[in-house]
Amino acid sequence: MDFKNIEKKWQDFWDNTKVFEAKTNGDKKPYYILVEFPYPSGSGLHVGHVRSYTAQDALARMKRMQGYNVLYPMGWDAFGSPAEQYAIKNHIHPKDAVKENIKTFKGQMKSLGFSFDWSREFSTTDPEYYKWTQWQFLQFYKHNMAYKATIPVNWCPTCKSVLSNEDAAGGVCERCGDSVVQKEKSQWMLKMSEYAEDLLTGLDDTNFAERVKLGQINWIGKSTGVELDVDIVGGGKFSVFTTCIETVYGITFFVIAPDGKLIKELMPRVENKEEVENYIKETAKKSNMDRTELNKGKTGVKIKGIKAINPINGKEVPIFLGDFVLGDYGTGAVMAVPTHDQRDFEYATEHNLEMIQVIDGASVEEKAFEKHDYLGKGCKLMNSAEFDGLTVEEAKPAITKKLVDLGIAREVNNYKMRDWIFSRQRFWGEPIPMIYCEKCGWVPMDEKDLPLLLPDVAEYEPTDNGESPLAKITDWVNTTCPKCHGAAKRETDTMPNWAGSSWYFLRFMDACNDKEFASMDAMKYWNRVDWYNGGMEHTARHLLYARFWVQFLYNIGLVPNKEMIWTRVSHGMVLGSNNEKMSKSKGNVINPDDIVNEYGADTLRIYEMFMGDYTSDAPWSTDSLKGCKRFLDKVVRLQSKLNDSDEFTSSLESIQHKTIKKVTNDLQTMAYNTAVSALMILTNAYEDAQSISKKDYELLLTLLNPIAPHVTEELNEQLGFKPICESTWPEYDEAKTIDKEITIGVQVNGKLRGSINIELDEAEDSVKEKALAEENVKKHTEGLQIIKVIVVKNKIVNIVVK
RNA sequence: GCCCAAGUGGCGGAACAGGUAGACGCACAGGACUUAAAAUCCUGCGGGCUUUAAAACCCGUGCCGGUUCAAGUCCGGCCUUGGGCACCA
Numbered sequence: 001m002d003f004k005n006i007e008k009k010w011q012d013f014w015d016n017t018k019v020f021e022a023k024t025n026g027d028k029k030p031y032y033i034l035v036e037f038p039y040p041s042g043s044g045l046h047v048g049h050v051r052s053y054t055a056q057d058a059l060a061r062m063k064r065m066q067g068y069n070v071l072y073p074m075g076w077d078a079f080g081s082p083a084e085q086y087a088i089k090n091h092i093h094p095k096d097a098v099k100e101n102i103k104t105f106k107g108q109m110k111s112l113g114f115s116f117d118w119s120r121e122f123s124t125t126d127p128e129y130y131k132w133t134q135w136q137f138l139q140f141y142k143h144n145m146a147y148k149a150t151i152p153v154n155w156c157p158t159c160k161s162v163l164s165n166e167d168a169a170g171g172v173c174e175r176c177g178d179s180v181v182q183k184e185k186s187q188w189m190l191k192m193s194e195y196a197e198d199l200l201t202g203l204d205d206t207n208f209a210e211r212v213k214l215g216q217i218n219w220i221g222k223s224t225g226v227e228l229d230v231d232i233v234g235g236g237k238f239s240v241f242t243t244c245i246e247t248v249y250g251i252t253f254f255v256i257a258p259d260g261k262l263i264k265e266l267m268p269r270v271e272n273k274e275e276v277e278n279y280i281k282e283t284a285k286k287s288n289m290d291r292t293e294l295n296k297g298k299t300g301v302k303i304k305g306i307k308a309i310n311p312i313n314g315k316e317v318p319i320f321l322g323d324f325v326l327g328d329y330g331t332g333a334v335m336a337v338p339t340h341d342q343r344d345f346e347y348a349t350e351h352n353l354e355m356i357q358v359i360d361g362a363s364v365e366e367k368a369f370e371k372h373d374y375l376g377k378g379c380k381l382m383n384s385a386e387f388d389g390l391t392v393e394e395a396k397p398a399i400t401k402k403l404v405d406l407g408i409a410r411e412v413n414n415y416k417m418r419d420w421i422f423s424r425q426r427f428w429g430e431p432i433p434m435i436y437c438e439k440c441g442w443v444p445m446d447e448k449d450l451p452l453l454l455p456d457v458a459e460y461e462p463t464d465n466g467e468s469p470l471a472k473i474t475d476w477v478n479t480t481c482p483k484c485h486g487a488a489k490r491e492t493d494t495m496p497n498w499a500g501s502s503w504y505f506l507r508f509m510d511a512c513n514d515k516e517f518a519s520m521d522a523m524k525y526w527n528r529v530d531w532y533n534g535g536m537e538h539t540a541r542h543l544l545y546a547r548f549w550v551q552f553l554y555n556i557g558l559v560p561n562k563e564m565i566w567t568r569v570s571h572g573m574v575l576g577s578n579n580e581k582m583s584k585s586k587g588n589v590i591n592p593d594d595i596v597n598e599y600g601a602d603t604l605r606i607y608e609m610f611m612g613d614y615t616s617d618a619p620w621s622t623d624s625l626k627g628c629k630r631f632l633d634k635v636v637r638l639q640s641k642l643n644d645s646d647e648f649t650s651s652l653e654s655i656q657h658k659t660i661k662k663v664t665n666d667l668q669t670m671a672y673n674t675a676v677s678a679l680m681i682l683t684n685a686y687e688d689a690q691s692i693s694k695k696d697y698e699l700l701l702t703l704l705n706p707i708a709p710h711v712t713e714e715l716n717e718q719l720g721f722k723p724i725c726e727s728t729w730p731e732y733d734e735a736k737t738i739d740k741e742i743t744i745g746v747q748v749n750g751k752l753r754g755s756i757n758i759e760l761d762e763a764e765d766s767v768k769e770k771a772l773a774e775e776n777v778k779k780h781t782e783g784l785q786i787i788k789v790i791v792v793k794n795k796i797v798n799i800v801v802k
Numbered sequence: 803g804c805c806c807a808a809g810u811g812g813c814g815g816a817a818c819a820g821g822u823a824g825a826c827g828c829a830c831a832g833g834a835c836u837u838a839a840a841a842u843c844c845u846g847c848g849g850g851c852u853u854u855a856a857a858a859c860c861c862g863u864g865c866c867g868g869u870u871c872a873a874g875u876c877c878g879g880c881c882u883u884g885g886g887c888a889c890c891a
């Protein structure tokens with residue numbers, strides 16, 4: 001069979017009949033399946049894309065046949081620096097590069113036969129789309145959720161752009177790999193930290209995979225503790241946050257952040273100004289990653305001339321500057337208890353500071369006795385005045401109460417998650433629709449003037465001074481203030497690439513709407529994303545940003561649910577045949593086009609579903625791929641076994657019902673590899689049969705269709721049936737999946753010694769009799785005393801002898 | 803350092819809920835068909851041991867212990883690999 005012609009024929013059929021276009025109405029139950037829309041890179045579709053798109057395509061095709069109104073859309077996440085880098089490198093406008101890449105991607109997707117609803121296609125770079133991204137930013141601004149702040153930020157000197165902490169992981173720029181330095185920069189921020197608690201509790205209204213939920217929980221990083229006010233000798237005060245208030249009597253010093261506000265205030269009173277200032281300068285050169293690196297020496301300087309007072313007992317202790325304390329996390333100051341915190345212990349040892357043990361139970365000579373070692377073990381307090389003798393668990397609330405009653409402490413929740421840095425000094429992003437007027441300050445653009453288009457210019461290379469390329473385009477920058485109509489300037493920063501992807505799934509519900517980002521009716525109809533598939537690498541950032549965005553829209557009444565994504569699952573990567581990540585430099589990249597050309601789309605689809613556990617990484621193997629081609633050929637060859645019967649072959653009934661059950665369940669539990677396996681087993685059974693009927697064949701083709709849609713449609717058409725994509729998914733009879741006669745094992749003392757055939761649910765006595773009569777079992781029980789015989793119904797018999 | 807996964811034949815992987823470990827496929831080997839090759843079909847395929855052959859037997863799911871009539875699966879303690887976060891106070 002010529003798979004090339006067949007594939008083209010059916011792809012055209014699907015296009016022309018528009019069978020996969022979802023209508024936002026009707027009697028059928030809606031079902032929304034979403035895969036992360038790709039960033040259309042210059043290197044084309046990756047075999048990794050094929051894995052997840054095929055998986056969700058199989059689910060979509062089955063759900064449609066089961067009578068659901070399935071929405072399975074596709075679009076393009078085309079803003080962001082990768083697109084810009086690509087464009088710069090290849091000397092073409094990002095807009096043209098994106099257009100070109102989208103064309104390639106779309107062609108590749110079509111060649112794989114994905115059942116996307118192309119009528120809802122869009123790119124985040126379409127003005128009709130980013131108009132609404134800008135509009136939503138204005139809502140953030142109008143609801144006091146967006147603000148400008150001058151903060152130390154991660155600066156990539158190579159990309160000339162500020163990166164969020166997320167993007168600067170490991171102290172290197174995620175995009176270019178060069179090291180990141182710290183720089184003060186005025187940035188637009190979104191108040192994401194205000195949503196920390198809601199983002200945490202909202203997880204209860206989702207069906208995310210457990211590991212995905214955990215990823216989010218860890219990212220939000222909630223900790224409950226006490227914020228304690230600390231007075232400074234001679235005036236002034238600061239606060240510290242601690243989760244270990246029980247160690248408060250053990251404080252022997254405080255450490256404050258070199259980049260915080262406090263040290264600036266204290267400066268006039270500092271005796272060793274030069275030393276302190278040098279240390280601040282040194283710190284500014286380091287990234288947060290370097291500063292918080294665990295295995296480096298604990299640097300710091302003592303702030304001479306200033307002491308703090310331990311609020312619980314009035315003890316005066318020194319204050320240090322230490323770069324491991326971050327100015328923008330917590331209160332920018334920490335209390336140090338060297339006996340019960342290893343980091344403090346090392347710091348104290350290095351700077352020769354006092355140590356007071358306050359929790360009994362282990363020696364603190366060599367190392368600190370930390371909370372994970374003393375919590376929950378009934379350890380008691382010591383050197384802690386009236387709290388001596390209380391257990392840690394008793395002391396925690398008691399000390400907290402005393403401090404709270406004194407009005408110098410508060411029970412608080414602290415979150416690791418910070419506000420979202422929303423500006424990028426880049427050309428290829430959504431322009432931020434804000435105008436700066438000398439008189440009025442920052443003024444939002446009038447909503448009816450949106451979209452604010454990116455200017456169509458030739459120069460989009462970054463500037464050296466850290467300004468966005470847009471800053472050079474004076475025609476564009478100079479405008480009038482919407483408020484006072486005086487001369488004003490536009491914001492030249494653009495939005496991060498996370499912006500467009502934070503709400504694209506809402507747009508798919510109503511993609512052509514030019515009055516709203518999506519109508520409430522359409523969103524109510526689709527309700528939410530039922531099934532969202534993406535990579536594990538996006539579970540922290542993209543998914544959190546998207547949930548934050550949705551929760552905000554919900555709070556201002558623009559979306560129907562606080563959580564718009566129900567199930568989130570993640571796929572494993574397709575690795576190179578050497579078990580390493582595919583990359584050009586390693587020369588292990590497989591181009592899906594080559595595979596489609598040589599083996600056909602159906603073979604590639606089957607192979608990627610069969611290659612292993614869908615949620616785990618799996619290495620590429622062209623040999624295994626060939627095996628899947630052989631399987632398909634076998635299915636085609638079954639044509640020669642067709643008989644004239646109009647009925648199912650009765651001898652195949654049991655395996656047919658088993659296969660329907662297995663495939664139906666497996667496709668909705670991501671067990672694609674065992675679904676393929678079950679279909680292979682059914683095919684082998686057909687092959688072994690004398691002959692098969694058209695109905696037998698049709699059943700196999702229907703079950704295989706979600707994974708291999710082209711060849712199955714063709715074979716089915718040749719049988720004279722209507723297209724599979726317009727038919728109904730088969731149902732199984734549970735009774736027919738159960739064998740009446742089964743073989744079970746017989747063990748003697750837990751070791752398998754034989755097996756017996758029994759009837760399903762056969763009486764225990766009868767099974768026992770058969771087991772004891774089995775030849776080899778007899779050999780192992782002869783002359784021994786039978787203590788007991790355990791019969792597990794329909795499973796196993798175990799004879800215990802002595 | 804913390805958090806999350808995962809370790810099963812030569813390979814990818816099966817094993818629902820503690821109940822016959824290795825489904826399905828790949829690779830390999832032998833055979834059939836063929837002038838030959840490809841394709842296809844048949845047989846074998848964890849290791850050991852024994853045997854003319856078969857059966858039987860012993861070992862075996864990263865390592866060490868434990869619970870149980872029974873452990874890949876549960877518990878305790880390690881080791882290794884992958885991923886995430888990070889002096890988080």
